[in-house]
Amino acid sequence: QAVKAATKFTPTKDDYQKVYNAIADILEDNDYDDGSYGPVLVRLAWHSSGTYDKNDGSGGSNYATMRFPSEATHGANAGLDVARAKIETVKEKFPWISYGDLWTLGGVAAIQEMQGPKIPWRPGRIDGYAKDATPDGRLPDASKVADHLRTIFYRMGFDDHAIVALSGAHALGRCHRNRSGFDGPWTFSPTTFTNDFFTLLMNDKWTWRKWDGPRQLQDKTKTLMMLPSDFALVQDKEFKKWVKVYAADQDKFFADFSLYFSELLELGVPRAQFVSSEPWIMKSTEEQSS
Ligand code: DDH
Numbered sequence: 001q002a003v004k005a006a007t008k009f010t011p012t013k014d015d016y017q018k019v020y021n022a023i024a025d026i027l028e029d030n031d032y033d034d035g036s037y038g039p040v041l042v043r044l045a046w047h048s049s050g051t052y053d054k055n056d057g058s059g060g061s062n063y064a065t066m067r068f069p070s071e072a073t074h075g076a077n078a079g080l081d082v083a084r085a086k087i088e089t090v091k092e093k094f095p096w097i098s099y100g101d102l103w104t105l106g107g108v109a110a111i112q113e114m115q116g117p118k119i120p121w122r123p124g125r126i127d128g129y130a131k132d133a134t135p136d137g138r139l140p141d142a143s144k145v146a147d148h149l150r151t152i153f154y155r156m157g158f159d160d161h162a163i164v165a166l167s168g169a170h171a172l173g174r175c176h177r178n179r180s181g182f183d184g185p186w187t188f189s190p191t192t193f194t195n196d197f198f199t200l201l202m203n204d205k206w207t208w209r210k211w212d213g214p215r216q217l218q219d220k221t222k223t224l225m226m227l228p229s230d231f232a233l234v235q236d237k238e239f240k241k242w243v244k245v246y247a248a249d250q251d252k253f254f255a256d257f258s259l260y261f262s263e264l265l266e267l268g269v270p271r272a273q274f275v276s277s278e279p280w281i282m283k284s285t286e287e288q289s290s
Contacts, residue, residue, distance in 0.1 A: 009096055013280055016105065016123055019097055020282045022090045023109040029086070036191040037086050038110035039173025044083035045107025045265060046169070047076060048100065051134040052267035054157040059138060060268015063128020064099030070130060076139040079179035100125025104265040105282075111261070112284045114172065116193030117254035120262045120279030125269055142182060143214060145232035146239065156267060158260070164233055164242035165256040166264065171197040175225065181214045184225035195254075198247040200224060201234055 027036050048066050051059030065071045066080065087106050091097065097105075101123040108119040140152045153163045171194050175182035187196040206217040206226055217226040233239040246253040262279060 011096060011123070015094075016097075016101075016280075017282060019090060019094050019102070020105060020109045021285060021288070022093055023087065023106050024113050024285045026086060026089060027110065027113055032086075034174065034185070034190045036110075036114065037083065038114045038191055040079065040083040041087065041106040041110040042169060042172055044080050044087070045104050045110075046166075047080060047139055048103045049264050049267050050140075050152075050156060051138040052156045053134075053138070054155060057268065058132075059134040061100045061104050061265055062125050062268045062270070062273070063132040064103060064125070065128055065130075065133040066103075067099060067127075068130040068133045071133040074136045074139070076136075076141075079176055097123070098125045098127050100127070100269070107261070107265065108282060111193055112282070114191055114193045117258040118281050118284075119258055119265070120281060121265060122274050122276050122279040124274035126273065140229060142180065142227040142229045144229055146236040149229060149232060149239075156264070158264075160238045161242055161256070162260045162263075164239050164246065165253065165260050167230065167233060168195060168197050168246060168253055168257055169261075170227075170230060171195065175216075175227070177213065182216050182225065182227060183211075183213055184216075184218075184223065186224060186226065186230070188224070195246050195250040197230075198243050198253065201226065201230065201243055202247040206231060 023041070027038050027041075029037065033040070048064060049061040051065075053059050066077060066084070071077065072081065083106075087102060091099070091102055104125070105121060108121045111117070111119055138152070138155075140149060149163055150160070158166070170186045171190075173190050174185035177183050187194065187200060189196065200219065204219045204224070206219060209216055209218040209225070215228055217231055218224065233243050
């Protein structure tokens with residue numbers, strides 16, 4: 001007797017909203033780091049997408065290749081095992097979601113829940129294989145400056161404007177000595193999305209920290225830091241133009257960041273794979289409770 005084929009579950013936007021909500025729910029577990037897994041989830045979304053190479057279409061968020069040791073062990077991905085393990089608890093509840101969709105939605109939920117702009121997002125990524133993993137060296141090196149940033153981000157298809165806007169994500173989170181070797185947060189509110197990265201970069205006095213770690217800058221209070229690659233944004237004339245704009249206008253930063261981050265999360269995903277022709281706006285938990 002023929003066994004009736006199980007009907008394939010086709011998730012709706014509501015189902016993805018449930019995943020979003022489950023991610024929002026775990027952000028403040030265990031009083032992790034500065035009180036939230038948000039920043040490290042944003043970094044997971046970015047590093048799973050920023051490997052894209054427009055020249056051959058390889059990399060990007062489609063196949064979630066950071067699941068494989070050959071990519072998970074890249075120096076730039078140190079510490080992201082924490083983010084992957086945390087979001088795995090959501091995957092257990094919603095096993096039908098692909099890792100690429102889960103990790104990018106993690107970035108969206110984290111930004112939105114940390115008071116950032118809405119990030120248009122849609123599902124459709126599929127899980128790939130170890131052979132799809134990207135070679136090391138595709139993500140930016142924090143000890144390097146403008147030329148390097150252009151090489152890395154132009155390869156993804158971004159321009160100078162996008163480089164500066166996306167770098168504003170460093171309003172969030174911190175550097176960890178045991179991950180990157182660098183140390184400290186960029187802003188005084190590392191779990192709230194703001195344009196503070198730009199105002200601090202423009203208005204504070206930054207000096208080289210004297211210590212036994214890698215070259216990094218510190219502010220007057222010696223609590224905040226900038227990477228050499230962050231500082232490059234005010235040393236380069238073209239970049240600095242946008243730093244000034246964003247330092248003066250948080251709304252403009254939010255609007256541009258939303259656009260570029262959304263684009264970043266779709267790198268490497270064939271358009272035909274997306275389940276909808278336009279990205280969706282997922283609701284924040286705040287909106288759902290009011
Ligand atoms: Fe970043 N980033 N990032 N970054 N990043 C680090 C942490 C975080 C660079 C290097 C580092 C982006 C761009 C760049 C976030 C988001 C984004 C750390 C510290 C280094 C180093 C890691 C650690 O020790 O734990 C460099 C270089 C660049 C560049 O040249 C442009 C972008 C584009 C984003 C983004 O999301 C759009 C976030 C969030 C963190 C904080 C993570 C955490 O655990 O906290």
